[in-house]
Amino acid sequence: MKGVEITLKVLFASILLGYSMAFIAGFCRLSNNIILRSFTGFYVEVFRGTSLIVQLFWLYYALPMLFGWDIGSNFWAGVLAISLNYGAYMSEIVRGSIQSVAKGQYEASTALNMSRFQRMRLIILPQAVRMMLPEFGNYLILMLKSTSLVSLIGMADILYQGDLLKDANLSLAPTVYFLVLVFYFIIALPLIWLTKKMEGMSKKGVAS
Amino acid sequence: MPEVKSESLQETSTNNEDVIVSYKDVKKSFGDVHVLKGINLDIKPAEKVALIGPSGSGKTTIIRMLMTLEEPSAGEIIVDGKNLWHMEKNGKKVPANEKHLREVRGDIGMVFQHFNLFPHMTILENCMTAPIHVQKEDKESARKRSIEMLEKVGLGDKLENYPSQLSGGQKQRVAMARALVMRPKVMLFDEVTSALDPELVGEVLEVIRDLAEEGEMAMILVTHEMDFALDVADRVIFLDEGVIAEEGTPSEVLEHSDNERLQQFLHRFRSSN
Ligand SMILES: Nc1ncnc2c1ncn2[C@@H]1O[C@H](COP(=O)(O)OP(=O)(O)OP(=O)(O)O)[C@@H](O)[C@H]1O
Ligand SMILES: [Mg+2]
Numbered sequence: 001m002k003g004v005e006i007t008l009k010v011l012f013a014s015i016l017l018g019y020s021m022a023f024i025a026g027f028c029r030l031s032n033n034i035i036l037r038s039f040t041g042f043y044v045e046v047f048r049g050t051s052l053i054v055q056l057f058w059l060y061y062a063l064p065m066l067f068g069w070d071i072g073s074n075f076w077a078g079v080l081a082i083s084l085n086y087g088a089y090m091s092e093i094v095r096g097s098i099q100s101v102a103k104g105q106y107e108a109s110t111a112l113n114m115s116r117f118q119r120m121r122l123i124i125l126p127q128a129v130r131m132m133l134p135e136f137g138n139y140l141i142l143m144l145k146s147t148s149l150v151s152l153i154g155m156a157d158i159l160y161q162g163d164l165l166k167d168a169n170l171s172l173a174p175t176v177y178f179l180v181l182v183f184y185f186i187i188a189l190p191l192i193w194l195t196k197k198m199e200g201m202s203k204k205g206v207a208s
Numbered sequence: 209m210p211e212v213k214s215e216s217l218q219e220t221s222t223n224n225e226d227v228i229v230s231y232k233d234v235k236k237s238f239g240d241v242h243v244l245k246g247i248n249l250d251i252k253p254a255e256k257v258a259l260i261g262p263s264g265s266g267k268t269t270i271i272r273m274l275m276t277l278e279e280p281s282a283g284e285i286i287v288d289g290k291n292l293w294h295m296e297k298n299g300k301k302v303p304a305n306e307k308h309l310r311e312v313r314g315d316i317g318m319v320f321q322h323f324n325l326f327p328h329m330t331i332l333e334n335c336m337t338a339p340i341h342v343q344k345e346d347k348e349s350a351r352k353r354s355i356e357m358l359e360k361v362g363l364g365d366k367l368e369n370y371p372s373q374l375s376g377g378q379k380q381r382v383a384m385a386r387a388l389v390m391r392p393k394v395m396l397f398d399e400v401t402s403a404l405d406p407e408l409v410g411e412v413l414e415v416i417r418d419l420a421e422e423g424e425m426a427m428i429l430v431t432h433e434m435d436f437a438l439d440v441a442d443r444v445i446f447l448d449e450g451v452i453a454e455e456g457t458p459s460e461v462l463e464h465s466d467n468e469r470l471q472q473f474l475h476r477f478r479s480s481n
Contacts, residue, residue: 108324108383111275112338112390113314116306122337126328 003161004183010075010147010157011187014082018143019136021087026094040091047088052146056081060153078150086143093135097128133202137195141188148184158183227286228253228315228426229274229394234283236269243269245450246283251428253393256420258437258458259430261447262473267430270447271396274428275318276309287312288393314342317392321399323379325371325386331358332367335386343390350389357385361415377408381415388419394426395419402432409433416440434477438462446470 028040047055060077101124109119151160162180166173229251236244243266251257259267272278274285276292285292294301295308304312326334335354339345345353358364361381371379380400387395397416401409413436420427420440431437437444437458444461446454446469454467462474 102324104320104322104324105326107275107277108320108326109338110277111316111318111320111387113310113342114338115310115342118341122341123326127326130328 003156003158004187006150006155007144007147007157007183008187010078010082010150010155011144013075013079014086014143014147015140017079017083018086018090018139021083022090022094025087025091026098029091029095030098044088044091047085048092052081052085053149053152055085056149056153074150074153074155077153078147078155082143082146082149086139086146090132090136090139093132094128097131098124100131101127130202133198134195137191137198140191140195144184144188144191226252228255228288230286231270232284232286234270234273234280234285236266236273236278237281243450244280247452249445249452251394251426253426254424256427256440256442257429258441258444259428259447260432260434260437260444260473261453265447266450267447268398271318271398271428271430274394275316275396276313288315314390315393316396317387317390317394318396319380319383319387319398319400321403323371323376323383323403325379325382327371330368330370331363331374331382334371334382335389338386339389354385354389357389358382361385362411375408376404377411380404380412384412384415384419392425394428397427397429397431399430399432432477434462434474446473448473 025040025044028036029044031037056078059081060074105123105127106119109123114122147157148159151157151163154160156164158180162176165176227250229249231247231249234244234247235242247270249270259270261267269278273280274287274292280293284294290312291301291304292309292312293304295304296302326337329337332351332354335357336347336350339350339353340347355364355367358367361384363378363381363385366374366378366382371382374382383400400416401412404412413433416427416429417436417440419425429437429441439458441458443455444458445452446461446465446467448454448469454461454465454470456465461470465471
């Protein structure tokens with residue numbers, strides 16, 4: 001089924017871009033630079049405060065018409081909308097996790113004369129990432145579900161293919177949508193497994 | 209920035225070479241609370257100094273400023289001839305940047321009340337990480353020295369354990385080993401036994417006593433263990449209301465002083481124990 005392939009492509013691209021966005025925005029919000037901080041704060045609030053469908057339509061329909069920015073393809077419009085949206089949510093997790101690493105950890109690493117960068121890389125981030133993992137896992141599954149929205153901008157993903165089949169023969173609708181359900185669930189299985197695994201990892205050796 | 213060792217900043221130290229740490233009229237306020245009102249204190253290499261005083265008198269703040277965890281509001285701290293919080297730039301004295309702080313504070317180590325071990329690392333990794341990344345020591349030698357140090361504090365059999373698997377006393381001994389592998393010239397101890405169950409205090413004090421007897425490292429101990437201070441310290445400093453109110457040998461300060469506030473403090477202390 002070609003629909004599965006497209007869903008998976010959109011999913012993986014969104015995961016990669018979304019996590020990158022989460023870290024970039026998360027770090028920006030912790031930066032000392034006020035402009036950077038408020039700019040990312042604005043981005044995060046806008047993308048969290050509006051719905052993904054609207055963002056998708058903006059990127060795909062409105063932006064090209066208003067500013068002549070053409071994203072290039074509905075694939076990239078979809079991926080961009082999903083990753084910017086989830087990146088905004090997840091950047092809050094990144095920021096929150098980094099901030100919730102105990103103050104004593106900063107102090108101990110300073111007392112060992114680590115540089116700011118070493119402190120972040122060796123001490124703070126490894127602990128923060130462990131706190132992020134379980135939530136990141138949940139977002140993985142949410143992202144999969146959101147990929148179905150790209151059918152609305154004409155991408156032939158699982159849902160879109162299902163719709164086509166249904167349109168061809170309405171009596172098949174129950175079977176078709178059952179199959180769509182099964183496909184999504186099969187894709188979700190490894191993600192669910194991964195999430196469990198991440199939760200397990202995050203528990204290891206953290207509590208002090 | 210290239211080596212900016214200024215003459216004027218160095219001058220302070222050249223005339224007294226047997227001082228490893230020098231506080232010069234150091235003040236510290238938090239908002240409008242003046243916690244330290246002018247501390248002058250010279251510490252000799254290998255000297256063991258016990259810092260005592262009522263709660264809130266600023267003992268922790270004094271040593272945190274030396275560890276660069278807190279910036280003084282005024283005054284200077286000189287470490288091994290180098291000005292800790294100031295550096296020279298275009299012939300002017302300016303606040304130190306991170307690079308300068310790192311150059312100077314390498315001589316200082318600290319052990320905290322609440323251990324602050326790295327929970328995501330094994331005991332051995334807790335000790336090895338800084339020598340490898342900060343001092344660029346090669347892995348094998350850092351590992352070897354860390355193991356030796358952990359054996360010395362009696363934890364040679366816990367190398368692969370995580371901090372969460374240790375008792376408080378063991379954690380604090382790891383914290384000491386972790387600081388010691390950096391070979392500091394001055395080691396700071398902030399009430400390192402006060403978060404421990406009473407029956408675990410002894411094992412930690414014993415390690416500190418051994419360190420003190422070995423000798424070469426200067427030590428500043430903030431402590432409420434008066435008997436221990438009497439035993440280990442070369443000098444006891446009584447801090448009160450933001451100034452050094454009394455100082456001298458342990459027996460002078462703890463047994464023969466007629467400073468009234470000190471008497472009150474010691475009295476309250478003995479009666480509460
Ligand atoms: N970061 C801070 N912000 C505001 N006030 C602070 C801060 N750190 C310390 N203080 C105040 O400075 C004073 C001295 O604190 P400090 O911790 O140095 O005292 P201490 O002598 O170590 O006391 P204790 O025996 O209770 O540990 C206290 O009144 C404390 O409330
Ligand atoms: Mg204190």
